[in-house]
Amino acid sequence: MKTSLLPRGASPARISADVSDLVLRRAPGRLWMTGFALALLFTGLFVAGIVHLLSTGIGIWGNNIPVAWAFDIANYVWWIAIGMAGTFISAALHLARQPWRAPLNRYAETMTVFAVSISGLFPIFHLGRPWFFYWLAPYPNRMDLWPQWRSSLLWDFFAIVAYLIVSLLYWYVGLLPDMATLRDRASRRWQQVFYGLLAMGWRGEVRHWQRHETLSLLLAGLAVPLVFSVHSMVALDFSEGLLPGWHSALFPPFFVAGALFSGFAMVLVLIIPLRRWYRLDAYIRLIHLDHLAKMMLAAGLVIDYSYAMELFDDWYGQDPYAIAGAMAKFHGPYAWVYWITMACNVVAIQPLWFERVRNTPWALWAVGILVLLGMWFERFLLIVNSLFHDFLPSSAGLFYPTLWDLVFLFGSIGLFFLLLMTFVRVLPLLSMVELRKLAHRLTRRSA
Known part of the structure; x- marks a missing residue:
């Protein structure tokens, strides 16, 4: 059934076999190798x-004066944004x-860890x-060269490092069982040793489960406010500037x-092909795609409202430079x-109002791709449109990307x-412990 969260007769033993066999016994196919x-x-x-x-300098990019930020910062904001939805879904x-988060949290957390790590580069x-x-970092040094504590760039550093540490801990703690x-x-000796080392002596004792639940709740409580603080600090990198726009x-x-918005889009773009290639339709069902599409639509409507309010503020404030930036x-x-x-x-997101579209995987995948493309262009426009002309016509200059961009x-x-792709071959794509908890909860409810 479309509204069922798990297949009929899904027992803990069947869940463990289905998920672990993807790692332990399924050979990499031609599609994965390609x-x-x-x-x-x-x-x-x-x-x-x-x-x-490193050998030549950032002159290999198209960055110039006045467009000192371009693809590099657009990529940074785009990647760090993608990781936010993973924490929201999981934590x-x-x-x-x-x-309904049970089949989604593992790969969503993994997406967060990888995206935030890349963004920090x-x-x-x-x-x-x-x-x-x-x-x-504010480390002690003899030259008294301290960072500027009133700068949002410094707090940006703290926010990203804290978010990455908490995300890594939350991801790994969930992996232990x-x-x-x-x-x-595992049937092979090297697999037993490898996963035994990663399990860190987990034996499933009551005290292990108690500590696991306590630590998971604590890390989830820390991760949720970091979702808002990290991207708020990224926003302050721009809003503290006096440039129009x-x-x-x-x-x-x-x-x-x-x-x-972009994070939910990436979740859909990744899970729909993985769901098909690994035949996970029994666990990642249409109801999960429907919920993700609704969340993406809700976030998208907030973005659309922000676009309208941004233009309204420019004209309502009657700042000629802001109006010129909007007209540009x-x-x-x-x-x-x-x-x-x-x-x-x-x-592109308006078709998501219709249930038939939300229950059509290929349509959701296409919308997700368009959203990711649109959000990257939105970050590029935000940066370049405000930098290529400011208050003086004499300082205007266009940005042209190079091959290295x-x-x-x-x-x-x-x-x-x-x-x-390395992750899906080495570690379980779905959380077996969360699926077993869900199966037990559904069994008790139906009894």
Whole structure:
């Protein structure tokens, strides 16, 4: 049935066998090998770009004066936003006791860890001397070269590091019982040793489960406010500036909604093909896709409202520079970016009002791709449209991306998929412990 969260007769033993066999006994197919080779190729290009950047400098990018931020910061904001929805699905729905999150939380947490890790690379690459990135941290030093505590960039560093640490801990704590299951079900000696080390002595004792539940709730409670703080701090990187189009109190909630919007889109874009290739229709059902589509639609409507309010603020404030920046979106040199953003983030999500679309996987996948594309263009437009002209016509200048800008964008995507494809071969894609809890809860309810 469409509304059923688990297949009929799903017992703990069947769940353990179905999920663990994907890792322990399923051989990598031709499709996986092809995808892995492509991801490895783009990752190689990414590494080559990093080497060239470190040896030559950021002059290999199209960044210039006045457009000192461009693809690098757009990639940073885009990647860190993608990770937000994973924490929301896993942690917030865990605190809300929503049972339908059970098949989704593991790969959503994994998506968060990988996306946030990749996003943290771009601010470092953007530095003129990236090997001194640790100067952002307030460590004791003899030269009294302390960071500026009133700068949002410093608090951005703290927010990202805290979010990454909490996400890693929450992800690994959830993996512990499943590592023990893989250890016990493995038939090869190296698998028993490998998963036994990752299980860290988990034996399923009562005290183990008590500590596991307590720590999971504690980390979930820490992760949820970090979802809002991280992207609010990213928003303050822009709104503290005095440039037209940036100096706005709307940015923190706007960025948080945008993070959830693009994050839900990535969840759908990833899970729909994985659901088909690994034949997980019995566990990731249409009701899960329907719920994800509704959440993406809700976040998208907040984004659409923010677009309207941004234009209203520009005209209501009667600031001629803000109005000029808004008009540049409509018919300026980057107007094509603005209209692509509107088409992807406003028009493309409207079919999600219909249940038939929400229950059609290929349609949801197409909408998710358009949203990811639109949100990247939205970040690019936000940065470049405010920088290419400010208050003085004499300081105006356009941005033209180079080949290396594209290498870093697509190379980071390749690295993300390389990590993800390695994960699905080595670790369980679904959380066996959460699915077993859900099966037990449904059994008690029907008894």
